Amino acid sequence: MIRPQAVRTPRPVVELTAVAKEYGEVTALRGADLTVRRGELLAVVGPSGSGKSTLLNIMGTLDRPSAGTVRVDGHDIDALSDRELSALRAGTIGFVFQQFHLAPGVPALDSVADGLLYSGTPRGQRRAAAERALRRVGLGHRLHHQPHQLSGGEKQRVAIARAVLGDPPLLLADEPTGALDSRSGAVVIELLNELHEAGTTVVVITHDRDIAATLPREVRVRDGRVEHDSGVRQTPRAPVPQEAAR
Amino acid sequence: MSTPDTMRRAGRPGARLPVTARPPAPPRPVPARMAVRDVVRAGGSGLRSRPLRVFLSALGIAIGIAAMVAVVGISSSSGENLDRRLSALGTNLLTVTPGQSFSGDRAQLPAESVAMIGNLPAVESVSALGKTDAKVYRNDHVPVQQTGGLTVSAARADLPGTVGADITDGRWLNAANGRYPAVVLGARAAAQLGVHRAGPEVQVWLGEQWFTVVGLLAPNELVPDLDSSALVGWTVAERELGFAGRPTTLYTRAEESSVPEVQAVLGATANPENPSEAEVSRPSDVLAAKEATDDTLSALLLGLGGVALLVGGVGVANTMVISVLERRSEIGLRRSLGATRGQIRTQFLAEALLLSALGGVGGVLLGIGVTGGYALSQNWPSVVPVWAMAGGIGATVAVGGLAGFYPALRAARLPPTEALATS
Numbered sequence: 001m002i003r004p005q006a007v008r009t010p011r012p013v014v015e016l017t018a019v020a021k022e023y024g025e026v027t028a029l030r031g032a033d034l035t036v037r038r039g040e041l042l043a044v045v046g047p048s049g050s051g052k053s054t055l056l057n058i059m060g061t062l063d064r065p066s067a068g069t070v071r072v073d074g075h076d077i078d079a080l081s082d083r084e085l086s087a088l089r090a091g092t093i094g095f096v097f098q099q100f101h102l103a104p105g106v107p108a109l110d111s112v113a114d115g116l117l118y119s120g121t122p123r124g125q126r127r128a129a130a131e132r133a134l135r136r137v138g139l140g141h142r143l144h145h146q147p148h149q150l151s152g153g154e155k156q157r158v159a160i161a162r163a164v165l166g167d168p169p170l171l172l173a174d175e176p177t178g179a180l181d182s183r184s185g186a187v188v189i190e191l192l193n194e195l196h197e198a199g200t201t202v203v204v205i206t207h208d209r210d211i212a213a214t215l216p217r218e219v220r221v222r223d224g225r226v227e228h229d230s231g232v233r234q235t236p237r238a239p240v241p242q243e244a245a246r
Numbered sequence: 247m248s249t250p251d252t253m254r255r256a257g258r259p260g261a262r263l264p265v266t267a268r269p270p271a272p273p274r275p276v277p278a279r280m281a282v283r284d285v286v287r288a289g290g291s292g293l294r295s296r297p298l299r300v301f302l303s304a305l306g307i308a309i310g311i312a313a314m315v316a317v318v319g320i321s322s323s324s325g326e327n328l329d330r331r332l333s334a335l336g337t338n339l340l341t342v343t344p345g346q347s348f349s350g351d352r353a354q355l356p357a358e359s360v361a362m363i364g365n366l367p368a369v370e371s372v373s374a375l376g377k378t379d380a381k382v383y384r385n386d387h388v389p390v391q392q393t394g395g396l397t398v399s400a401a402r403a404d405l406p407g408t409v410g411a412d413i414t415d416g417r418w419l420n421a422a423n424g425r426y427p428a429v430v431l432g433a434r435a436a437a438q439l440g441v442h443r444a445g446p447e448v449q450v451w452l453g454e455q456w457f458t459v460v461g462l463l464a465p466n467e468l469v470p471d472l473d474s475s476a477l478v479g480w481t482v483a484e485r486e487l488g489f490a491g492r493p494t495t496l497y498t499r500a501e502e503s504s505v506p507e508v509q510a511v512l513g514a515t516a517n518p519e520n521p522s523e524a525e526v527s528r529p530s531d532v533l534a535a536k537e538a539t540d541d542t543l544s545a546l547l548l549g550l551g552g553v554a555l556l557v558g559g560v561g562v563a564n565t566m567v568i569s570v571l572e573r574r575s576e577i578g579l580r581r582s583l584g585a586t587r588g589q590i591r592t593q594f595l596a597e598a599l600l601l602s603a604l605g606g607v608g609g610v611l612l613g614i615g616v617t618g619g620y621a622l623s624q625n626w627p628s629v630v631p632v633w634a635m636a637g638g639i640g641a642t643v644a645v646g647g648l649a650g651f652y653p654a655l656r657a658a659r660l661p662p663t664e665a666l667a668t669s
Contacts, residue, residue: 075271089584095582114583117585
């Protein structure tokens with residue numbers, strides 16, 4: 001992965017400009033603007049129905065907006081075909097879901113190795129990377145455990161290991177603590193913080209304002225709009241150049 | 247601003263970019279090709295998690311393939327058995343019978359026809375039977391009408407060598423005993439006359455006098471007429487039974503390579519005056535035609551196997567449709583991991599193909615087992631042609647492809663967000 005360290009203002013990974021999304025009669029997003037720069041850790045917080053999941057789907061190129069511009073890692077989503085979007089996800093975006101999405105009966109190592117299945121990496125390298133990733137999330141002793149042998153927190157850490165396997169510039173976590181008790185949830189948030197410190201861009205979608213408040217940047221969504229953006233709180237950076245969000 | 251030079255440098259690590267400039271558009275992302283092994287592994291992962299369902303739907307396919315392979319296998323084994331029997335009996339035996347004359351009477355072969363055929367270049371041996379009007383009975387008390395369908399024929403001494411007749415007891419007629427009232431009985435004739443062994447004290451009532459049974463013949467597959475015959479010497483038949491000395495059946499062994507040529511000239515040689523009257527036939531062809539497997543029945547059974555295969559295919563399609571419905575969230579996850587629509591389609595198609603190939607391999611093995619068991623019970627050699635096995639596997643692959651195509655298409659068309667929303 002190319003990381004231009006020398007750039008003063010990090011390049012944007014995600015740029016949403018006046019993004020709207022309608023599902024038939026229902027309007028999920030109405031003119032949302034959001035720019036996420038490399039190395040950021042931010043929370044997108046809002047009540048259910050606020051459009052934050054739609055926002056994540058659009059940031060993750062799983063869905064296309066009805067109107068507005070989306071740029072991910074420099075690519076204009078509108079100009080890419082479904083095939084190219086798939087390739088973009090394979091190389092650029094890692095996903096963590098509330099429901100973990102671990103196949104029953106599959107050992108953790110194989111589940112994690114699937115994170116690089118569509119990137120053209122040979123199986124041996126995938127498994128070696130998976131083992132490293134599992135050790136990194138503190139599950140070196142759970143390599144061959146199946147999902148039913150793991151606790152909820154461990155399952156989510158397996159899912160995170162899978163998401164960061166290819167070292168993607170962007171990690172999108174959709175309610176990663178939603179199915180966990182508060183102690184396991186804290187461990188997961190701590191892990192996301194560690195990944196952020198190691199350089200990964202992390203976007204956490206959550207309805208939990210307490211979690212959102214602990215993260216360096218907080219974006220509040222309500223009724224399909226960005227209601228409030230705290231900006232980066234801990235390490236102030238140069239103002240966002242407007243033309244970057246064109 | 248965006249000169250080709252800066253564009254080139256922008257891709258390199260550590261390249262400096264002007265802060266205010268938008269970096270040039272990166273190259274369009276290209277999906278990586280999946281290795282064949284990964285495709286197979288991904289296809290198999292869906293099967294491994296549901297073994298019972300996989301077993302049952304593969305069984306449907308297996309039954310169809312097993313039926314088809316067994317039908318082909320059993321008919322091939324029967325054919326192989328016939329071939330082996332024929333090659334043991336020899337396929338170079340030709341017979342000439344007088345046939346019917348133009349006026350509808352029974353035609354006759356000239357007495358010298360044996361010698362004339364013997365002069366043909368490719369003829370290895372020739373012998374003859376001459377049917378007499380005499381009848382044979384167990385003893386002199388049996389009513390005259392009860393002939394039991396047995397015939398009495400005069401046989402040349404060289405007959406066994408030519409037709410391949412085996413003596414089970416006693417010996418064949420020879421120059422010495424052929425002059426006296428001696429008889430050799432075919433297998434059925436012996437059984438009907440209550441004769442179980444040959445010997446000087448064993449006698450049958452033949453042509454109004456006692457004949458001594460000097461030999462018994464084994465059943466003859468190639469010339470079944472011998473089985474119901476009582477055979478006497480040529481001389482004794484002429485002297486005692488009013489036999490005119492004209493052969494009624496000529497037996498010829500031709501060189502294996504020249505059978506058709508000999509067959510073509512045999513009639514004319516046997517009866518030069520009326521060549522069209524003589525009927526030439528090849529007993530091995532008659533036997534083959536009689537024993538050849540009934541093609542209509544085989545076709546019917548093959549058709550039934552095909553129907554079973556079709557039903558198995560529907561089972562596979564059903565399994566795949568359910569599999570796609572159940573695994574929507576897996577499809578969503580794979581799309582989020584970067585799988586293209588095509589890769590999802592390929593995965594489910596591979597799963598369907600693996601499923602039916604499993605059934606196909608099982609079915610071929612089952613078909614070989616059924617063929618082997620049946621052949622063993624019939625004392626046949628067991629033969630399953632390679633084309634039948636390959637065809638069986640090929641058919642399952644075709645069925646699997648057809649059955650998996652639509653479900654795979656549905657899986658691929660599922661939008662990722664919708665797929666992820668179900669769980």
